[in-house]
Every structure is written in structure tokens, then in C-alpha cells.
Amino acid sequence: MLHISNLSKSFGNAPILNGFSYHFRSETTYVLMGANGSGKTTLFNLIGGFMPCDSGEILLDGRRLDRLSPYKIAELGVARTFQDLRLLYDLTVEENLLIALRNKRDENLSYALTGRVPNNVYRESVASMLQRIHLTEERKQKAANISYGQQKLLTLGIALINDFKILLLDEPVAGIQPHYREEIANLLTGIKETVIIIEHDPDFIRKVSKNVLFLNEGSILVEGDYRTLREDRRVQQAYL
Numbered sequence: 358m359l360h361i362s363n364l365s366k367s368f369g370n371a372p373i374l375n376g377f378s379y380h381f382r383s384e385t386t387y388v389l390m391g392a393n394g395s396g397k398t399t400l401f402n403l404i405g406g407f408m409p410c411d412s413g414e415i416l417l418d419g420r421r422l423d424r425l426s427p428y429k430i431a432e433l434g435v436a437r438t439f440q441d442l443r444l445l446y447d448l449t450v451e452e453n454l455l456i457a458l459r460n461k462r463d464e465n466l467s468y469a470l471t472g473r474v475p476n477n478v479y480r481e482s483v484a485s486m487l488q489r490i491h492l493t494e495e496r497k498q499k500a501a502n503i504s505y506g507q508q509k510l511l512t513l514g515i516a517l518i519n520d521f522k523i524l525l526l527d528e529p530v531a532g533i534q535p536h537y538r539e540e541i542a543n544l545l546t547g548i549k550e551t552v553i554i555i556e557h558d559p560d561f562i563r564k565v566s567k568n569v570l571f572l573n574e575g576s577i578l579v580e581g582d583y584r585t586l587r588e589d590r591r592v593q594q595a596y597l
């Protein structure tokens with residue numbers, strides 16, 4: 358499905374990913390753990406084409422992704438959220454979803470800016486996504502004015518609104534209330550496509566996946582369920 362081999366990336370003299378190799382299977386949810394600064398977000402940036410790798414290969418269903426543009430990679434089926442959310446804060450919740458709809462992007466941008474929402478697009482995609490992320494009542498509010506937990510749900514809706522093969526989530530529940538954590542976990546357990554989630558929260562990890570990967574010094578050091586990782590001496594040492 359997503360096949361990564363020998364991926365390397367340095368910033369200046371600091372190697373961040375160092376011969377990273379992993380084969381992500383289809384229809385599987387993974388959690389990616391690792392200390393602060395170990396390169397988790399960098400891995401997502403490389404997969405999504407947001408920065409070039411130094412060497413290595415990324416293949417999605419046999420097709421090479423590395424060196425393609427982020428837009429092209431998204432079109433091929435890689436969806437993601439960002440650690441720093443990146444919402445359009447002056448626009449409403451539903452406008453943020455409309456603009457995210459691929460193919461209709463320019464059309465929808467003009468609709469959003471003029472305040473006219475096209476019925477068909479709205480009915481088919483946005484309304485059902487608003488329900489799925491529990492934001493129907495907030496649809497007319499500016500993204501800046503909803504709670505942080507709701508903003509995280511909105512970023513998830515933006516990532517989910519187009520078809521995808523693989524979903525990359527960068528800390529989807531960090532810093533949010535238990536209530537929203539639960540809603541996000543429920544939403545994710547209903548997704549059948551491959552999902553890779555960067556997250557630290559133990560309860561959340563145990564709920565969403567048995568496939569936890571531990572990134573250390575630029576490659577996967579340990580792999581197993583959350584308990585296996587927690588009890589692994591090498592993992593404990595890496596967090597000291």
C-alpha cells in the first residue's frame with residue numbers, strides 16, 4: 358500500500374530520518390510515537406510532498422510519490438491534518454469544508470467569499486460531513502470562534518471530505534477535552550482506509566490501534582501494541 362524505503366532527511370548537519378523503511382498495509386490503523394523532535398511530523402511532510410527527501414523512495418500502490426507536488430499527492434489519495442491546524446479562521450465552519458472539496462475548489466472559494474452556498478454541493482458533501490464531525494449547529498460560526506476541540510474536529514472533516522487512500526493525522530487529540538477525544542476516537546475507528554496517527558495519549562492509542570510504531574534516531578525501533586512499547590526498555594530510555 359504505502360511502501361517507504363531507505364528514506365533520509367537532514368536539516369543542516371542533523372539527520373532526522375535515517376534510512377527509514379516501513380510497509381504500511383491497506384485498511385490498517387497505525388500510531389506513530391516518538392520523542393519530541395524525533396521526526397514524526399517530518400515523515401508526514403515527506404510523504405505529503407511538503408519538503409523533498411534527501412534520498413529514498415515513497416510508493417503508494419506502486420506509484421512514486423517523492424518529488425511530486427503536495428497537490429498531486431493529495432489527488433493520488435494522501436489526506437492529512439496539521440499539528441498547527443491551519444484553518445481559515447475568518448471563514449465559517451461550512452466554508453472551510455466547502456473550500457476543501459477538491460475539483461470544485463475555485464468554484465467553492467467564490468461561493469464562500471460571496472456567501473452563496475450551492476445547494477447540490479452542500480447537500481452531498483458538506484452537510485453530511487458536518488453531521489459526522491458534530492458541527493452542524495456551529496456551521497455558520499467563524500472557525501476562529503469555535504472551541505479548540507471543535508477546531509480539531511473541523512480539521513478532521515477537511516481531511517476526510519475528499520476520497521483518500523491514506524490519512525495522516527498529526528496529534529488529533531493533543532490538548533483537547535476528553536469529550537472530544539472520545540468523539541474523534543469513535544470517528545477514526547469507523548474509517549476503513551489506512552490511517553497513520555501521531556499521538557501520545559495512552560487511552561486514545563489503546564482505543565484506536567494495536568499497531569504502534571516507535572520512531573527513534575530516524576527509523577522504527579520497536580513495533581507492537583501500546584503495552585509492548587511501554588514495557589520496552591529501549592522505548593523507556595528514549596523518553597528519558
Ligand SMILES: Nc1ncnc2c1ncn2[C@@H]1O[C@H](COP(=O)(O)OP(=O)(O)OP(=O)(O)O)[C@@H](O)[C@H]1O
Nearest residue numbers: 368369373391392393394395396397398399400440
Ligand atoms: N523545516 C525545517 N527546517 C529545519 N529544521 C526542521 C524543520 N522541520 C523540522 N525541523 C527539525 O527537525 C526535528 C524533527 O522535527 P519534527 O517536527 O519532525 O519532530 P516531531 O517528532 O514531529 O516532534 P513533536 O513531537 O515536537 O511534534 C526537530 O529538531 C525540528 O526542529
Ligand SMILES: [Mg+2]
Nearest residue numbers: 397398399440
Ligand atoms: Mg510533530
